[in-house]
Amino acid sequence: MSATETATRPRGRQFFANPGPTNIPDSVLRAVAHPTVDFQDAAFMEVYEACFAGLKRVLKTRQHLFMYTGSGHAAWEASLVNLFSPGDALLIPETGHFSVSWANMARDLGLEVREVGADWRQGLDMAALRAALAADKDRAIKAVCAVHNETSTGMALPLAEVRAALDATGHPALLLADTISSLGSIDFRMDDWGVDAAVGGSQKGLMLPTGMSFTGVSEKAMAAHADARLPKHYFNWTGMLARKQRSFIGTVPTGLFFGLRESLRLIEEEGLEQVFARHARLGEAVRRCVRHWSGNSGPQLFCTNPGRFSDSVTAVLMPEGFDCEAVRSTALNRFNVSLGAGLNKLAGRVFRIGHLGDLNEPMVLGTLAAVEMSLKLNGVPHAPGGVDAAMAFLAEGTTA
Numbered sequence: 001m002s003a004t005e006t007a008t009r010p011r012g013r014q015f016f017a018n019p020g021p022t023n024i025p026d027s028v029l030r031a032v033a034h035p036t037v038d039f040q041d042a043a044f045m046e047v048y049e050a051c052f053a054g055l056k057r058v059l060k061t062r063q064h065l066f067m068y069t070g071s072g073h074a075a076w077e078a079s080l081v082n083l084f085s086p087g088d089a090l091l092i093p094e095t096g097h098f099s100v101s102w103a104n105m106a107r108d109l110g111l112e113v114r115e116v117g118a119d120w121r122q123g124l125d126m127a128a129l130r131a132a133l134a135a136d137k138d139r140a141i142k143a144v145c146a147v148h149n150e151t152s153t154g155m156a157l158p159l160a161e162v163r164a165a166l167d168a169t170g171h172p173a174l175l176l177a178d179t180i181s182s183l184g185s186i187d188f189r190m191d192d193w194g195v196d197a198a199v200g201g202s203q204k205g206l207m208l209p210t211g212m213s214f215t216g217v218s219e220k221a222m223a224a225h226a227d228a229r230l231p232k233h234y235f236n237w238t239g240m241l242a243r244k245q246r247s248f249i250g251t252v253p254t255g256l257f258f259g260l261r262e263s264l265r266l267i268e269e270e271g272l273e274q275v276f277a278r279h280a281r282l283g284e285a286v287r288r289c290v291r292h293w294s295g296n297s298g299p300q301l302f303c304t305n306p307g308r309f310s311d312s313v314t315a316v317l318m319p320e321g322f323d324c325e326a327v328r329s330t331a332l333n334r335f336n337v338s339l340g341a342g343l344n345k346l347a348g349r350v351f352r353i354g355h356l357g358d359l360n361e362p363m364v365l366g367t368l369a370a371v372e373m374s375l376k377l378n379g380v381p382h383a384p385g386g387v388d389a390a391m392a393f394l395a396e397g398t399t400a
């Protein structure tokens with residue numbers, strides 16, 4: 001169905017269950033709609049500074065922060081061009097579509113990529129990472145680039161263990177972390193975990209429109225930046241530091257800052273730890289539901305490593321011979337529920353239920369109910385009653 005045909009969709013608010021972009025709270029939408037202001041104004045600078053400080057609290061860093069107008073890809077690129085020189089080697093665990101895409105970007109920029117292979121359903125074997133680092137006797141590897149939450153597979157990577165692998169092998173490489181689908185949903189601690197560059201975007205846990213991204217940067221990374229020779233201009237951190245707004249070589253996206261101030265307010269009002277707990281609860285409810293569906297040879301959790309389940313997205317693997325696009329299409333066109341598609345080699349085989357951002361129990365249950373009905377309407381085998389399993393779990397851990 002084309003965008004112009006959306007008027008034929010059922011009435012009522014769309015349940016947006018993509019793993020990013022995500023639902024935008026009404027108060028954030030209103031804040032983004034702030035009339036234009038001069039981004040040099042002292043009044044706006046206050047908003048800008050408050051956002052900088054708040055974002056650092058969410059990243060759990062006291063170090064540097066640079067922001068960009070552009071989606072997560074912009075922050076990926078900024079992290080690479082600011083830290084490396086042509087031919088530098090990076091070690092990138094291959095955990096799913098997004099790690100592959102970051103690796104491809106690095107190659108296009110003239111960097112050497114050494115991948116550590118991993119089973120996309122099981123995740124990275126830390127012993128393999130340690131072995132790759134230990135084998136790098138001449139310390140050619142300049143950085144490990146790790147995707148904290150693989151949005152394509154629904155699997156989280158324990159960054160503290162990646163840090164431990166670097167420490168155990170005494171390897172001096174920088175640690176770059178993609179927090180695009182984890183920040184503001186899953187615990188992330190830039191300074192405690194010794195992350196040197198933390199890449200994030202506006203449109204997921206921060207509950208904002210797409211269009212702004214950022215990198216938290218450590219002192220160690222700033223030292224590496226001083227020697228980095230890849231060409232850069234718009235993303236150049238040195239250039240940014242020379243400006244009053246320590247980012248944005250061009251016009252500052254003021255509307256997004258008004259929105260960010262509001263989304264940070266919402267996050268801090270709820271409490272960051274409570275935000276993580278809510279995501280963990282809702283994520284577990286979705287997994288209980290999918291596990292139930294997997295009876296009768298139904299769809300199953302793509303991630304087979306329970307220690308690594310993502311609390312922000314669940315990838316659901318269709319039974320052999322059934323196309324997930326039919327299910328996604330019914331969910332969208334019959335029930336107005338938008339699900340994520342399978343990416344890369346998972347296209348057609350996996351659909352994704354996003355459960356991050358501005359979300360509560362009824363929204364998750366409504367989404368799951370629409371998926372269960374879509375499975376039934378498309379003749380996909382499954383054990384009915386997955387939504388009941390989710391409800392039972394959600395009711396268990398709560399009070400009236």
Ligand code: PLP
Pocket residue numbers: 020071072073074098147149150151152178179180181201
């Ligand atoms: N990294 C991860 C983990 C993502 O989920 C995404 C997008 O979904 C990206 C990178 C790319 O970000 P963007 O689409 O904002 O450019």
